[in-house]
Amino acid sequence: MNKEFISALDQIEKEKNIPKSLLLDAVSRALISAYKGKNKANDEELRVEIDEKTGVIDVLRIKTVVEEITDPENEVSLEEMREYDDSYEVGDQAEFPYPVEEFSRIAAQTAKQVVVQAIRDAERSMIFEEYKDRQGELITGTIQRAGSGPVYVTLGRTEGIMPLNEQIRGEKYTQNARMKFYILEVRNVPKGPQIFLSRTHPNLVRKLFELEVPEIRENIVSIESLAREAGSRTKMGVLSTDESVDPVGACVGNRGNRVQAVVEELGYEKIDIIPWVPDNDEANINSALAPAGVEKIVFDSEENKATAIVPDYQLSLAIGKEGQNVRLAARLCGVKIDIKSHTQYYGDGEAFENEAFGVELDEEGFYKTDSIEDTRETAESDGQSEQ
Numbered sequence: 057m058n059k060e061f062i063s064a065l066d067q068i069e070k071e072k073n074i075p076k077s078l079l080l081d082a083v084s085r086a087l088i089s090a091y092k093g094k095n096k097a098n099d100e101e102l103r104v105e106i107d108e109k110t111g112v113i114d115v116l117r118i119k120t121v122v123e124e125i126t127d128p129e130n131e132v133s134l135e136e137m138r139e140y141d142d143s144y145e146v147g148d149q150a151e152f153p154y155p156v157e158e159f160s161r162i163a164a165q166t167a168k169q170v171v172v173q174a175i176r177d178a179e180r181s182m183i184f185e186e187y188k189d190r191q192g193e194l195i196t197g198t199i200q201r202a203g204s205g206p207v208y209v210t211l212g213r214t215e216g217i218m219p220l221n222e223q224i225r226g227e228k229y230t231q232n233a234r235m236k237f238y239i240l241e242v243r244n245v246p247k248g249p250q251i252f253l254s255r256t257h258p259n260l261v262r263k264l265f266e267l268e269v270p271e272i273r274e275n276i277v278s279i280e281s282l283a284r285e286a287g288s289r290t291k292m293g294v295l296s297t298d299e300s301v302d303p304v305g306a307c308v309g310n311r312g313n314r315v316q317a318v319v320e321e322l323g324y325e326k327i328d329i330i331p332w333v334p335d336n337d338e339a340n341i342n343s344a345l346a347p348a349g350v351e352k353i354v355f356d357s358e359e360n361k362a363t364a365i366v367p368d369y370q371l372s373l374a375i376g377k378e379g380q381n382v383r384l385a386a387r388l389c390g391v392k393i394d395i396k397s398h399t400q401y402y403g404d405g406e407a408f409e410n411e412a413f414g415v416e417l418d419e420e421g422f423y424k425t426d427s428i429e430d431t432r433e434t435a436e437s438d439g440q441s442e443q
Contacts, residue, residue, distance in 0.1 A: 062111040074178040080106045082174035087113075100129050102154060115154040121146055176248075183214045184249040187242045194263035196236050197253070202229035209237065209253055222254035224287040227323050236321055238263060256286035261327070264318045265292075271306040280332040281340075283387035287325055291344055291384045293332035304329050328384075337362065337391055344385035348374035351398060361392040363401070371397040 069076045084104040091102070101118040119132040121144050132152075137144040144150065197209035197216055207229045209216040222240060223229070237253040238260040244250075254260065262279050271277040281293040294303040307329050308315045315327055330343035341362055342350045352365040366374045374395045375382050386393040 059111055062109065068175060072175060072179065074175060074182070076108060078178055079174050080108060082177075083170050086170035103151065116151040117154045119150050119152065121148045121150055179213070180248040184242070184244045187214075187239070187249060187251055188244070191239050191242050192259065193239050194236055194260070194267060195239055195253070196234060199229050199231055199233045199235065202231065209235075211251065214249065214251065216251040216253045218253040218255065222252070222256050224255045224323065224325075226287055227255065236260070236264065256284075258282050258284040258290075261290050261292065261318065261322070264321055265307060265314075268309070268314045268317050269307055271296075271301060271303075276301055277303045277306050280334070281388050281390070283384045285380060285384065287323065289326040289328070289380055289384060291328045291330065291388045293330050293340060293344070293388060295332040295334065304331055337389060340389050341385065341391065341393065344388050345374050345381065345393075345395075348381070350374075352401075359392065360390075361394065362389075363394045363396055365396050365398060365401045368397045368399050371395065371400075 065076045065079050068074060068079065084106055087104050088102050103116045103118055105114040105116070106112070107114075119130055121134050121137050122131045123134055123146055125131045125133055132150050134144060134146055137148075137150055195211060195216075197211045199207060200210045200215065201208040205220055207218040207223060209218060216237065216239075218237065229235075235255070237255060238257045239251065240254040240257060241252040242249060243252070259282075261284055262282055265279065266272045269277065272279065276298050277294055277296050279292060280295045282290065283292075284290040292307075294307055296303040296306070306314075315329065319325060319327055328346065330340070330346065332343075333339040337355070338353050341353055341364060345364060345366075348366050348370045350364050350366055354363040354365070356362070364374065373381070376384075382393050382395050
């Protein structure tokens with residue numbers, strides 16, 4: 057060890073922001089391990105100290121103070137130690153200088169490899185500490201590699217991974233493009249921290265609005281509910297704690313500049329913002345089914361289900377393309393929603409069940425997309441309008 061080595065550590069500390077003491081500690085432990093590896097018969101307990109300024113090595117042999125010595129390599133008598141210091145007691149640890157010639161030869165072979173590995177380990181640890189509490193946050197990154205599988209994203213000193221199922225269908229990820237991502241999960245694995253990103257998570261929309269709308273950051277406006285089909289459409293219910301602040305207007309912004317910024321970031325995904333009324337499912341369902349108008353809502357509290365009656369000519373509008381409008385409305389309000397036209401509900405009853413129009417509900421009460429095409433064809437043949 058010498059001053060040139062210490063100078064190199066100083067430079068690493070400055071460039072990598074890794075404490076020099078951490079690197080020296082790693083070198084000390086590695087020197088002991090390397091020495092014992094070459095001298096397998098030697099089971100002495102050693103401690104290495106490296107001067108942070110000069111690089112001088114001090115090697116100390118550690119022995120246990122005992123009444124009667126049975127292991128000369130690792131024990132020293134109490135009588136002997138009290139000749140130097142009468143405060144020693146049985147069981148104390150005593151340290152003795154150790155010849156460093158052998159260590160100097162080992163150090164030259166070991167130091168570089170140990171420092172390189174220590175730097176890697178320290179960087180991984182620092183990155184994990186930096187990101188472990190950022191799960192659920194918004195982050196900006198640069199696309200590094202993209203193909204038919206995961207997308208790799210540069211995030212400053214580290215790299216994030218966006219799995220295929222977290223990518224927006226049809227969205228293009230070109231190299232060096234900058235995008236915003238939702239931090240889905242941070243894992244610490246042997247190869248280093250893995251940061252998983254998402255572009256499809258509903259909270260990406262929430263975080264983007266928090267970024268664009270000061271009233272949300274200041275807790276004047278809150279996003280009470282959000283339902284999203286990534287890349288296509290989002291419905292969002294907002295509430296204001298200040299009567300003088302219009303929550304929808306705050307999110308839309310002057311001439312739509314705030315919502316437009318979010319829409320552009322999401323590749324022009326449609327966003328419906330509705331005023332949220334606490335503990336009022338009827339009002340929220342009415343707003344959520346927009347642009348269709350609702351004549352009446354009938355609730356079945358036992359099944360957590362609502363039947364929304366709409367004008368005949370707005371049936372397909374309420375259901376939406378491939379059932380999307382009613383599906384998102386149901387998720388937004390947390391209620392299963394069944395759509396019926398005025399004639400279906402008030403007409404000859406049984407003859408106008410949804411099944412007659414080819415519309416079926418899945419187990420969650422959402423419309424199955426493969427049955428909507430038949431509904432649309434029937435609606436068009438009846439002269440009804442479609443969204």
